[in-house]
Amino acid sequence: MASVCFYFQVHQPNRLRRYSVFDKDHNYFDDYKNAKICRKVAGKCYLPANRLMLKLIERHQGQFKIAYSLTGTVLDQFEAFSPEVISTFHALAQTGCVEFLAETYYHSLSFLYSKEEFTEQVEMHKKRIMDLFGQEPNVFRDTELIYNNDVATWAKEAGFKGVVCEGADHILGYRSPNFLYTPPGENDIRLLLKNYRLSDDIAFRFSNQDWPEWPLTATKFSKWVSNVNGCGHTVNLFMDYETFGEHQWEDTGIFKFMEHLPQEVLRHPDNNFMLPSEVIDTFDPVGEYDVPWMTSWADVERDLSAWLGNAMQSNALHELYQLEKKVKDSGDPDILSDWRKLQTSDHFYYMCTKWFADGDVHKYFNPYDSPYDSYINFMNVLDNLQGRCRIAERETAELKDPSLEHV
Template sequence: MRTICFYFQVHQPYRIKPYRFFDIGDDHYYWDDFLNRSVIRKVAQKSYLPMNSLLQELIERYPGKFKVAFSISGVFMDQMEQFAPDVLESFQRLVSTGQVELLTETNSHSLSSLKSKDEFKKSVDRHKEKLKRHFGGYEPKVFRNTELIYSDEIGEMISGMGFEGVLTEGAKHVLGWKSPNYVYSNALDPKLKVLLKNFQLSDDIAFRFGNKTWSDYPLTVDKFIKWINAIPKSEQVLNLFMDYETFGEHQWAETGIFEFMRSLPEAVLSRTNFGFSTPSEVFAESKPVDMIHVPVPISWADEERDLTAWLGNDLQDEAFDRLYELEKMVNTIDDPEIQRDWTYLQTSDHFYYMSTKFASDGDIHSYFSPYDSPYDAFINYMNVLSDFILRVKEKAKEKDKA
């Protein structure tokens, strides 16, 4: 049987409070607890709780037949503990069904795979520890890097950590004439299997579902089933990867997104030759058809599917380089607040807010940003980073004296 692999990213950053130049050296708490709590509670009510309830309903209605996968960032797990224990409990109930696979990623939802192999591995290990703590000793087999960032070298690192497979974007400039609807393998370490997002059908749900100017609006289950049945019979797996906030937050309930998802499994199971599988099940049942060559990192962001959502302009590169200059010094400091802030300052969203892309993807960037402009995001972050640098250097001096 051919199969559909549903994967959802679940992530919220710790947003930084307004932090002035004059706060440097005086105020050492950077996080906007009021805003972070407000966002988590709002999205919980609109998205996480109703969608988790719906998935629980579907799993119970189709026992053993309907399955999904999540990667839940470490910073999101921290916020669930702090602001939304009811959301955490609802995810725990889902995982306890045995029909939900959890994937590992970086604890901080960071870009460390592009900068530091050591920090990357440490962050992955911290994430695995959190999954064990929150989900009854859960041990994941599959990896999903921050924002599906992947290259041949990153895949080789992931394989070296013991993972059997990884998820990434089915970028057109990488695939060429090939289809994303197969299992592939890493070009440097063929033991690592690779699943590629079918961006056309994924984005039909994630981005175009409620767009009334879209030529295929409205997206109905009948229409989606027709598209699924049009996939050539030789293509074995349809990977539908998207942000979990698609349901209820990016696509409001009024668009019919929940009703669409409620009806889709029955239609797939009764009107197609597809079932549903988790990533590890796909890897267990399907052999790679070829290696996928990705010499330059890709992601699932923006039209280019590259790294320019987070890195590439002067603001982003300056902030990114200044942050990781601290890595060796931070690693010598045994201070929980320093380690917490080091983790949260690495979160990729901070660099995303500094993006100066104003073409086709400008509206998306501004939608997610709490700042009025990329320059405001940069100034606020660098003010915080300046204070953090002072604290790290002071702690390092104290350690040397001791």
């Protein structure tokens, strides 16, 4: 049996505007740019891809299934800038063949810095998915598939039945990602491991003409999937949804590829499509996947170095989370919302100096000319936010001051 389990990540950050040390206002975000990008990607990717998925689900009458993880920030942007995307997701949710995963509302790294904030964001996100699509997520994914044993322990306690994570070679060793695993000593939660080779064949290599397998056809890919029969239960294909039409442009044939993939996969009688929670319910775990340190799906290192690889990144994150108590004590919803939007991992990804000189995927997604510019901009914004917290703190102190009570 080879069950193909698709999960697509849908996310857009709230990009900051150019904010200099001389700026005094509280408008940190570049709404013009965010709207423009959101609408552009909606037109090139989200809308055509959603329509395609709907068509495929209808055509295969319940046999084609997919999962999504939509961040709170992207949902907010859809609502504001292209609400029609939400309605197509809603239509997908109605088919019964689509599962939504849980994650942090702000696509944040809060698991690493504040469990309290992290838990609040996951709850916010769950509520949002429930409100929009009427589903209670029961499989969890952390930002950028950041994972270690502690994430599993937390997820189990929070009532999730599974976590998706990277099938990293250095942890798996000789073993295959095409099975269910458990964290060490845990039997109540399952781990779905990304098959990064097959996932990246679609997400990264699809249009690469230097790749010996180019051009990749649905027939060829289905053959690779079928090869898993007898040595695996599930093929976990996890990727950014923007693969369709944005990372791989339409003229590469990515939509055509996807359109033919389900029928090619289903041609083999032992193959099918499953949702993450169905995989968990259907198969037994074959072993323990022990991850004592942090892994992720980023870069070749599969670690945190894309967000925490240099002094600027750790400094910015540290300063940001240090502000948590003051932000929450302020009781100001605007301050809280701004602070949370600053937590989105992309802000720290822009500060990455790894490979900066070579210019690669990091550069493509980066609205800044250099990691230094992004750090300077972020710190200027954070400095202003700190100032707002100080003012709020002073105001509450004055309110509580008994000597002023008679005034």
